[in-house]
Amino acid sequence: MHEPELLGMLEALAFSAARHRHQKRKGRLASPYINHPIEVALIIVREGGVTTAPVLTAALLHDTIEDTDTTAAELAERFGEEVASIVLEVSDDPALSKAEQRRRQEAGAVDLSYGAKIIRIADKTANVRDLVDDPPSTWGVRLRREYLEWTRRVVDRCRGTNEGLERAYDDAYERARRTHDTLALDVLRSGRPDESTP
Ligand code: ZN
DSSP: OOHHHHHHHHHHHHHHHHHTTTOBOSBTTOOBTTHHHHHHHHHHHHTTOOOOHHHHHHHHTTTHHHHSSOOHHHHHHHHOHHHHHHHHHTOOOTTSOHHHHHHHHHHHGGGOOHHHHHHHHHHHHHHHHHHHHSOBTTOOHHHHHHHHHHHHHHHHTTOSSOHHHHHHHHHHHHHHHHHHHHHHHHHHHHTOOOOOOO
16 A cells, blocks of 8 residues: 555544544443444455555545534545545435335445445444444344344345455354344343343
């Protein structure tokens, strides 16, 4: 990677950290939100072997349009059209209900560009790992299982993009499914109701 590209990526990291500064992850650890885009970029390099600057830059910025007041025009001006368009592709429309956002993500996955598919698979891998290691604190077993199966349908529609990333997702899925099955059994045995709150 050449110096201007490295500089652009570090600027994207600083920009994303500033925009997400008031946000935490939904797990009990409440880790700083920026850890998530960093993790997604790490998965893309480590497990996908992808080192192209626009994809990694977009990975660091991938939740800025959806979760902060950042606009696509602003990203285009600072980081170029390619990065802005990838981030826009992976952004849900906040005006829609959660159910509709999920439905559209699933239906639209097949039409994403190469860079957007890479980010989509890595994002789902990071979130599915979190589902085991630090799940959203208000999600019970049922919501976790629904989320898990939805991520699988989205990733299935992105397949044929990057073997390493798809394997990383599959491993994360299997681990989450096994963990979930144990949890579901515990809930059943305890006689307590599932604590899910949507
Ligand atoms: Zn994300």
